[in-house]
Amino acid sequence: MTAPAEQARLTLNTGATIPQVGLGVFKIDDDAECERVVLDALELGYRHIDTAMIYRNEAAVGRALAKSGIPREELFVTTKVWNSDQGATETPAALATSLELLGLDYVDLYLIHWPAPTRGRYVETWLALEELAAKGLSKAIGVSNFEPEHLEAILEAGNVVPAINQVELHPAFQQRTVRAFGEQRGILTEAWGPLGQGKYELAELPGLNELAQKHGKTIQQIVLRWHIQEGVIVFPKSVRKERLAENLAVFDFALDAEDMAVMEAMDSGKRVGTHPDDGNW
Ligand SMILES: NC(=O)c1ccc[n+]([C@@H]2O[C@H](COP(=O)([O-])OP(=O)(O)OC[C@H]3O[C@@H](n4cnc5c(N)ncnc54)[C@H](OP(=O)(O)O)[C@@H]3O)[C@@H](O)[C@H]2O)c1
Numbered sequence: 001m002t003a004p005a006e007q008a009r010l011t012l013n014t015g016a017t018i019p020q021v022g023l024g025v026f027k028i029d030d031d032a033e034c035e036r037v038v039l040d041a042l043e044l045g046y047r048h049i050d051t052a053m054i055y056r057n058e059a060a061v062g063r064a065l066a067k068s069g070i071p072r073e074e075l076f077v078t079t080k081v082w083n084s085d086q087g088a089t090e091t092p093a094a095l096a097t098s099l100e101l102l103g104l105d106y107v108d109l110y111l112i113h114w115p116a117p118t119r120g121r122y123v124e125t126w127l128a129l130e131e132l133a134a135k136g137l138s139k140a141i142g143v144s145n146f147e148p149e150h151l152e153a154i155l156e157a158g159n160v161v162p163a164i165n166q167v168e169l170h171p172a173f174q175q176r177t178v179r180a181f182g183e184q185r186g187i188l189t190e191a192w193g194p195l196g197q198g199k200y201e202l203a204e205l206p207g208l209n210e211l212a213q214k215h216g217k218t219i220q221q222i223v224l225r226w227h228i229q230e231g232v233i234v235f236p237k238s239v240r241k242e243r244l245a246e247n248l249a250v251f252d253f254a255l256d257a258e259d260m261a262v263m264e265a266m267d268s269g270k271r272v273g274t275h276p277d278d279g280n281w
Helices: 031-044 058-068 090-102 122-134 148-157 176-185 208-215 219-229 241-248 257-264
Strands: 009-011 017-019 048-050 076-081 107-112 138-144 164-168 188-192
Touching (some): 031 241, 058 076, 090 122, 107 164, 122 138, 122 148, 148 176, 164 176, 176 188, 208 257, 219 241
Parallel strands (some): 048 076, 076 107, 164 188
């Protein structure tokens, strides 16, 4: 088990810190299972949970957080406003509902889940997030699935620079442009689908098996370690306790420059998910 103190943390542009490895709970739909998985993760040393209104499991996450007895200040909890809740009045109401379901007074990070550009409301929603942060209902605010053009629009209209942009990011889709845009502006990148969501065979990526053998780690651990060394925040999802442990055990080895070059060469620019301009559900 990796004790929380041994895990890396990154500093957000708010000054707060975020554990670089967390647990994502997308598609853990069953209430009891979600509660069990979050409790398993917390027991293993995870302190960072990434959920969203649309995952419909905030109540289960909240129950696990409460049952764990872990002091609130040791936890980092993220949730996200769904597309249909975007807007000056809708978004504050959505966060109030999320907080009630989570059983929390505040979240550590509140994200606009998708820009949903055809709805035309993400700038207005960003301004609402700024007010929610000013009220202390979210310690930090950010966005998800934002391309540079969407970021430009909120930077232009708003007063707060997003702390985070959470985007699809894995070896076959490395998001160099979006990451460079964020780096220049103090926006940290979070990877969703850090393992490619299981939608392609990691083992078929050239050189990955060899890196796993070289370091005596699994291919998933190599991929997660690469994310960490790239300064990216990850929250791989697993319902299996042994995999939760495996995904956290990535702080006792390092990839060298040659290994990192092998990882970099895996970028084929192929998404496994939706393009942000098309995520208008
Ligand atoms: N902002 C967004 O639009 C957005 C979109 C998607 C996801 N997310 C967030 O990102 C989180 C992570 O992404 P994701 O869940 O989509 O995909 P992911 O973490 O890349 O992959 C999850 C898949 O990998 C398997 N897995 C996990 N650890 C493994 C290991 N050590 N060895 C082998 N297989 C392993 C899981 O299976 P088992 O569960 O069976 O172990 C599951 O099938 C989500 O949970 C969510 O919080 C955000």
